[in-house]
Amino acid sequence: xxxxxxxxxxxxxxxxxxxxxxxxxxxxxxxxxxxxxxxxxxxxxxxxxxxxxxxxxxxxxxxxxxxxxxxxxxxxxxxxxxxxxxxxxxxxxxxxxxxxxxxxxxxxxxxxxxxxxxxxxx
Amino acid sequence: xxxxxxxxxxxxxxxxxxxxxxxxxxxxxxxxxxxxxxxxxxxxxxxxxxxxxxxxxxxxxxxxxxxxxxxxxxxxxxxxxxxxxxxxxxxxxxxxxxxxxxxxxxx
Numbered sequence: 001x002x003x004x005x006x007x008x009x010x011x012x013x014x015x016x017x018x019x020x021x022x023x024x025x026x027x028x029x030x031x032x033x034x035x036x037x038x039x040x041x042x043x044x045x046x047x048x049x050x051x052x053x054x055x056x057x058x059x060x061x062x063x064x065x066x067x068x069x070x071x072x073x074x075x076x077x078x079x080x081x082x083x084x085x086x087x088x089x090x091x092x093x094x095x096x097x098x099x100x101x102x103x104x105x106x107x108x109x110x111x112x113x114x115x116x117x118x119x120x121x122x
Numbered sequence: 123x124x125x126x127x128x129x130x131x132x133x134x135x136x137x138x139x140x141x142x143x144x145x146x147x148x149x150x151x152x153x154x155x156x157x158x159x160x161x162x163x164x165x166x167x168x169x170x171x172x173x174x175x176x177x178x179x180x181x182x183x184x185x186x187x188x189x190x191x192x193x194x195x196x197x198x199x200x201x202x203x204x205x206x207x208x209x210x211x212x213x214x215x216x217x218x219x220x221x222x223x224x225x226x227x228x229x
Contacts, residue, residue, distance in 0.1 A: 035218070037166075045158075045166065045209055045220040061217040062123070095165065099213065106213050108156035108171035115165060 002026040004034075004096050004113035011119045012086050019082040020116045022096030029077035030054045033105040036070065036081050037095040039115075048094075050105050051079060059105070086120045093117050124149045126212055128221040134229045141197040143224045145210035150190045154214035157186055157195045160223075161206045169208075170195065202228055 007021040022034060036048040049060040051070040058070045071080045081094060094116050097109035125148040135141050145155065153173040158166040168177045170186035173193055183198045197204055205228055210221040 037220075044207075044223040045160075045211075047211075047218045047220060050216065050218075059216045097166075100171075105216065105218075106154060108168050108177075108213055109158075109166075109211070110168040110177065112165045112167070 002098070002111055004098060004111055006094075006096060006113040006116045009117040009119070011121070013122055014088055014120055015085050016120075017082070017084050018086055018118065019080050020094060020118065022079045022081075022113050024077045024079070024098070028102070030074055031102045033099045034070075034072070034079040035097045035099060035105075035109055036068075037097060037109075038064075038092045039095065040092045045095075048081075050099065052103075052105075053077075053079065054103075086118075088120050088122075090118060091120050123217055124151065124212060124215070124219060126210060126219045126221040128208075128210060128224050130224060131222065132225040132227070134227045135200050136229045137200055137202060139200045141200050141204075141226060143195045143208055143210075143226075145188075145193045145195070145221050147191045147193075147212055151212045151214050153189050154212055155186075155188070155193050156211045156213060157184075158209045158211065159204075159206045160209065166209065197226075200226070200228070 033050045035050045038046040048064045051058040053072040096113040099107040101107040155173045157170040160166040174186045207223045207225045
């Protein structure tokens with residue numbers, strides 16, 4: 001079974017750094033892009049960007065470029081989303097997902113991770 | 123960037139009703155469109171991809187149509203378990219924008 005399992009909820013203060021994870025299993029992790037999606041409380045889905053584990057090629061939404069960093073560790077089939085300095089406005093659920101065709105990012109997202117709730121508050 | 127809009131933003135219908143949600147792209151995207159269902163407090167779930175292909179396991183009362191700039195998601199016979207927010211998403215080029223969502227409730 002193809003699965004994406006994300007790290008647990010985090011509570012941080014403004015200005016702190018954070019790295020959350022998304023572990024893939026049941027498929028060849030290196031050959032499928034991983035996407036990150038933000039959902040603020042009570043709001044819709046926002047596409048943040050994608051990363052290809054095979055070579056770490058990353059594409060960011062203009063809204064998130066410079067605000068977050070994607071990375072991967074192929075040895076443990078895990079993708080990461082990190083912030084160097086969190087803001088209160090980063091409070092949200094963050095989902096990872098997988099564009100479905102291998103080696104291509106232009107595909108629908110399936111499956112989805114369970115989401116990681118990040119709360120940033122002083 | 124190509125923008126995605128959805129209408130209506132919310133709707134209330136009776137059990138058994140036929141419900142249609144429209145998604146529009148600001149430029150042509152061929153059939154590179156997906157629909158997702160997100161029930162309250164749950165993870166988004168892929169319903170339809172390539173505008174009209176039903177994802178495995180999704181009930182046949184869900185259907186999708188359209189190409190280019192105008193797309194629709196239809197629920198033929200609304201069920202109580204269909205209460206959710208529905209999002210369209212284009213996936214042809216980056217950024218792979220989501221629509222703002224349509225909230226479906228039971229009257």
